[in-house]
Amino acid sequence: xxxxxxxxxxxxxxxxxxxxxxxxxxxxxxxxxxxxxxxxxxxxxxxxxxxxxxxxxxxxxxxxxxxxxxxxxxxxxxxxxxxxxxxxxxxxxxxxxxxxxxxxxxxxxxxxxxxxxxxxxxxxxxxxxxxxxxxxxxxxxxxxxxxxxxxxxxxxxxxxxxxxxxxxxxxxxxxxxxxxxxxxxxxxxxxxxxxxxxxxxxxxxxxxxxxxxxxxxxxxxxxxxxxxxxxxxxxxxxxxxxxxxxxxxxxxxxxxxxxxxxxxxxxxxxxxxxxxxxxxxxxxxxxxxxxxxxxxxxxxxxxxxxxxxxxxxxxxxxxxxxxxxxxxxxxxxxxxxxxxxxxxxxxxxxxxxxxxxxxxxxxxxxxxxxxxxxxxxxxxxxxxxxxxxxxxxxxxxxxxxxxxxxxxxxxxxxxxxxxxxxxxxxxxxxxxxxxxxxxxxxxxxxxxxxxxxxxxxxxxxxxxxxxxxxxxxxxxxxxxxxxxxxxxxxxx
Amino acid sequence: xxxxxxxxxxxxxxxxxxxxxxxxxxxxxxxxxxxxxxxxxxxxxxxxxxxxxxxxxxxxxxxxxxxxxxxxxxxxxxxxxxxxxxxxxxxxxxxxxxxxxxxxxxxxxxxxxxxxxxxxxxxxxxxxxxxxxxxxxxxxxxxxxxxxxxxxxxxxxxxxxxxxxxxxxxxxxxxxxxxxxxxxxxxxxxxxxxxxxxxxxxxxxxxxxxxxxxxxxxxxxxxxxxxxxxxxxxxxxxxxxxxxxxxxxxxxxxxxxxxxxxxxx
Numbered sequence: 001x002x003x004x005x006x007x008x009x010x011x012x013x014x015x016x017x018x019x020x021x022x023x024x025x026x027x028x029x030x031x032x033x034x035x036x037x038x039x040x041x042x043x044x045x046x047x048x049x050x051x052x053x054x055x056x057x058x059x060x061x062x063x064x065x066x067x068x069x070x071x072x073x074x075x076x077x078x079x080x081x082x083x084x085x086x087x088x089x090x091x092x093x094x095x096x097x098x099x100x101x102x103x104x105x106x107x108x109x110x111x112x113x114x115x116x117x118x119x120x121x122x123x124x125x126x127x128x129x130x131x132x133x134x135x136x137x138x139x140x141x142x143x144x145x146x147x148x149x150x151x152x153x154x155x156x157x158x159x160x161x162x163x164x165x166x167x168x169x170x171x172x173x174x175x176x177x178x179x180x181x182x183x184x185x186x187x188x189x190x191x192x193x194x195x196x197x198x199x200x201x202x203x204x205x206x207x208x209x210x211x212x213x214x215x216x217x218x219x220x221x222x223x224x225x226x227x228x229x230x231x232x233x234x235x236x237x238x239x240x241x242x243x244x245x246x247x248x249x250x251x252x253x254x255x256x257x258x259x260x261x262x263x264x265x266x267x268x269x270x271x272x273x274x275x276x277x278x279x280x281x282x283x284x285x286x287x288x289x290x291x292x293x294x295x296x297x298x299x300x301x302x303x304x305x306x307x308x309x310x311x312x313x314x315x316x317x318x319x320x321x322x323x324x325x326x327x328x329x330x331x332x333x334x335x336x337x338x339x340x341x342x343x344x345x346x347x348x349x350x351x352x353x354x355x356x357x358x359x360x361x362x363x364x365x366x367x368x369x370x371x372x373x374x375x376x377x378x379x380x381x382x383x384x385x386x387x388x389x390x391x392x393x394x395x396x397x398x399x400x401x402x403x404x405x406x407x408x409x410x411x412x413x414x415x416x417x418x419x420x421x422x423x424x425x426x427x428x429x430x431x432x433x434x435x436x437x438x439x440x441x442x443x444x445x446x447x448x449x450x451x452x453x454x455x456x457x458x459x460x461x462x463x464x465x466x467x468x469x470x471x472x473x474x475x476x477x478x479x480x481x482x483x484x485x486x487x488x489x490x491x492x
Numbered sequence: 493x494x495x496x497x498x499x500x501x502x503x504x505x506x507x508x509x510x511x512x513x514x515x516x517x518x519x520x521x522x523x524x525x526x527x528x529x530x531x532x533x534x535x536x537x538x539x540x541x542x543x544x545x546x547x548x549x550x551x552x553x554x555x556x557x558x559x560x561x562x563x564x565x566x567x568x569x570x571x572x573x574x575x576x577x578x579x580x581x582x583x584x585x586x587x588x589x590x591x592x593x594x595x596x597x598x599x600x601x602x603x604x605x606x607x608x609x610x611x612x613x614x615x616x617x618x619x620x621x622x623x624x625x626x627x628x629x630x631x632x633x634x635x636x637x638x639x640x641x642x643x644x645x646x647x648x649x650x651x652x653x654x655x656x657x658x659x660x661x662x663x664x665x666x667x668x669x670x671x672x673x674x675x676x677x678x679x680x681x682x683x684x685x686x687x688x689x690x691x692x693x694x695x696x697x698x699x700x701x702x703x704x705x706x707x708x709x710x711x712x713x714x715x716x717x718x719x720x721x722x723x724x725x726x727x728x729x730x731x732x733x734x735x736x737x738x739x740x741x742x743x744x745x746x747x748x749x750x751x752x753x754x755x756x757x
Contacts, residue, residue: 287563373600377663379561381613381670382590391612396603 006059006165013172014052020176021047021183029185038190046189049196050179055172062164070156074149092146095138099127099150100157102136109134118151219470222463230457235464241427243447243458251461253468255427259437263348263423264412266433270352271412272405275359282360283367284389295364302357306417313350313422314341321346325434338434340424345433347422351415355408362407366400367393399483406480410473416441440465509534509674509704510555515569517550517559524550526728528569532674532721537696537705539719539736541712543751546725548708552676555706556592557585573674590617593672597679599659601651601666606643609651609662610634613670629669637665638695657688664695668703675699677707681714693718712752716740724748 025043029035036043075093107117111130120127127142183189227235230251238252278298282291318341325338370393378388394401416439424436427443447462454460510532517525525547532538540548550559557578559565571578578588590613601609610630613619620626630647634640639661643654651662660680667675677696681689696718699705709715715722715736722739724732724747732739732748743749 371600373596373598374602376558376561376594376596377600377602377666378612380556380558380589380594380596381616381666382586382588383612383616384586387616391616392602 003059003063003161006168007056010052010055010059010168010172013176014048017047017051017176017179018044020180021045024180024183025185025187025189028183036185037188038193042189042193043183043187045193045196046187047176047179047183049193050175051172052175053196054175055168058171059164059168062160062167066157066160066164070153070160073156074153077152078149079145092149095146096149096153098136098138099131099142099146100153102131102134102138103150103154105136106131106134118154120147120151216467216470219463219467222460223467225455226457226460226464229460235461239429241443243461245456245458249458251457253440253465255429256438256440256443256465257468258429259344259423259427260413260439260441262433262437263344263351263419263439264409266345266348267351267355267412267415268405268409270349271355271359271408274352275356275408276363276401278356278360279363279367280389280394283364284385284393295361298357298360300357301353302361304354306354306415307421309350309354310417310421313346313418317350318342318346318422321349321434337432340436342422342424342436343434344423344437347419348433350422351412351418354415354418355412358408358411359404362404363397363401366397366404369400370396399486403480403484406476406483410476410480413476414441414469414473416445420445440469444469507534508532509574510706511570511572511575512551512554513570513572515551515554515567515571517547517554517568518566519550519562520564524728525554528730530723530730530733532704532706534704535700535702536721537700537707537719538721538723539715540706540708540723540725541710541715541751542725542731544710547728548723548725549678551725552678552706552708553594555674555676556589556594558589558594560585590670591672592674592676593667593670595660595663595667595675595677595680598683599656599663601654601659601662603650603652605648606634606651606654606662607647610665610669613666617670619670633665633669634662636668636699637661638691638698639665655688657684657691660684660688660692661695664692664699668699673703675703675705677705679708679710682710689714712740724751726751 022040022044025036025040026033033040071093074096075089078089078092078096103112103117103120106112107114111134112120121144127147128138128140131138235251235253238250238254240250241252241255242250244250282295282298286294321343322338322341324333325335374392374396375388378392379385383391419439420442423438423442425438425442425446426436427438428435430437444462444465447459447465508531510530512528512530512532515525515528516523528547528551540552542548553559554567554571555573555578559567567579573588573592576583602612604612607630610633611620611626614626614629620629631640631644634643639658642658643649643662651659654662660683664675664680680696681692684692693714696705696707707715707718719736721734722736723730724739724743724745726747732743732745734744739748740752743752
């Protein structure tokens with residue numbers, strides 16, 4: 001029975017259980033819902049939960065675990081000479097899987113009988129040709145050992161599937177029987193359902209956390225692989241970033257880190273004053289009419305995809321800067337500081353524009369959270385509005401604003417698209433903001449999208465870079481949280 | 493007419509500090525204060541009493557133009573401080589508020605040190621020439637607000653770390669540091685326990701020597717204890733205004749009597 005039908009049957013059982021539980025509860029109270037401990041719906045939900053949760057969870061785990069178990073058993077039984085001829089056991093197991101899937105497919109399409117398919121042998125039948133007719137292409141002729149392994153694979157799979165169906169149905173029926181037996185008017189179904197909801201919420205929360213942990217670990221393993229192939233001294237303390245796909249590259253993070261921090265610093269220099277002043281105007285001075293259209297307008301900036309900002313950098317800001325500071329006759333100021341449209345300044349300016357709504361809307365919320373009584377107190381002493389803002393409102397809001405700035409900084413560090421299009425691709429140490437530079441994020445992209453062996457240090461360095469970036473932004477976020485928490489209660 | 497006024501002044505030896513004539517206040521469409529006429533004397537504590545929403549706080553906030561900070565609020569009529577109309581176009585509300593200080597219902601010390609809280613007003617108005625003078629102003633204000641002894645060793649500690657009663661006295665010190673002529677207090681004790689309330693009330697009585705104090709209160713006992721004059725507001729009208737003793741023992745208006753005996757409010 002296909003898994004799909006098993007799921008349909010389980011869901012149908014669940015639905016029946018719901019109505020059955022409801023009816024049984026009502027019957028136990030002689031049809032008077034007032035005599036029940038909980039609403040009838042809760043009894044139904046309790047029965048449905050007892051059917052669905054254990055059965056579906058077992059199903060999910062079984063589907064995950066069964067292929068792993070079968071794979072290890074089949075690969076253990078493969079004769080070692082089969083592997084020696086090929087390069088790795090992974091490739092042979094790939095053949096085995098494809099062959100067994102192909103045979104299943106052939107049975108479904110009626111080329112072989114069920115029994116006939118298990119009795120196949122390579123001398124009597126051209127398995128490759130037969131499978132070719134059902135659309136399963138094999139790389140080479142089937143060897144007897146591989147066919148035997150594939151048959152074992154199919155055998156184990158179908159046994160496992162049958163066992164899975166049986167176990168799931170038993171669990172569902174067991175849950176149904178047990179919960180129906182419990183259903184009577186004094187049973188506290190409401191509390192049980194409440195616990196079920198709690199479990200659901202806990203599951204959702206832990207899923208999010210586990211995903212983060214999973215991401216970190218997957219990066220960590222690849223990073224460890226990288227440091228097995230490349231010295232960590234060069235990565236952390238080297239001077240040059242020069243990936244060479246013939247091997248023997250210099251892969252130092254430092255030039256990239258410098259580019260990242262330089263561009264982020266320029267972005268923050270743009271975003272923080274503009275964003276903060278915009279927030280002060282909007283929250284303290286603007287009338288409700290101005291506020292009602294200016295704030296959404298500003299927040300539209302936040303909704304623009306970063307690739308569009310990248311285009312803006314490439315097509316508008318870059319050429320404009322080149323015109324102002326560039327070399328040749330076009331330089332309006334007669335300067336020759338800039339040689340191309342892509343530069344740290346281009347990317348930094350555009351990224352700063354992108355961060356304005358981020359800083360302003362967070363700061364706006366924080367400034368609005370400063371109690372009105374503080375403003376009244378200052379105004380009541382004869383302070384002007386701007387004195388009040390400078391000396392009372394901003395100091396009170398400062399921790400929150402610092403938090404907002406740090407969050408903006410971690411976005412700037414992780415930004416990719418604008419940098420790809422606006423900053424160029426040259427990794428170097430330079431203090432000149434008109435130079436091309438590159439960042440960690442763009443190098444991660446270019447190292448992974450290259451046409452190289454996945455196991456080479458030139459590719460694996462992407463994971464080390466990604467992990468460094470993760471640690472950097474995580475540090476900034478933690479710092480932001482710490483600052484916000486530490487000073488938050490000042491005016492509470 | 494002139495001689496009449498002169499005679500009056502001679503009779504009770506007090507001068508009128510604030511005069512309100514036909515004051516009306518509107519919040520958008522609602523009419524919050526209706527034709528209020530009142531004269532507040534110098535060196536006197538005047539209490540405003542009345543049920544919630546009767547307009548006493550609104551009227552108090554008219555005296556230092558704090559209502560200007562509320563967009564929908566409009567004030568009509570004249571309020572004179574020492575004979576000058578405070579709603580005249582030539583009057584800068586910021587200057588006015590330096591002369592008419594205010595203490596709020598909830599203690600609202602700034603998130604700064606105790607010293608900076610008190611020196612805030614003098615600093616923005618340029619009342620001191622050097623650090624020594626500022627130290628003097630801070631100490632004097634804290635002493636007058638009867639909190640010097642408690643905080644003199646920790647002037648650098650944040651003002652928000654004090655207890656509620658101490659915070660309110662700090663706010664009073666902050667208000668008197670700018671040397672105002674009038675001190676407005678909007679239910680200054682409503683967030684305080686009885687002991688802190690007693691301290692603040694004692695302080696109000698001492699402040700009378702230098703300032704005119706106007707206090708809004710919900711506690712009739714407090715009004716009776718601290719004030720010399722009492723005004724009773726009801727639904728935006730000033731119902732009765734007179735010496736505190738008379739208002740509490742022999743009110744003329746039946747509404748006043750109902751309120752102070754607890755039948756309305």
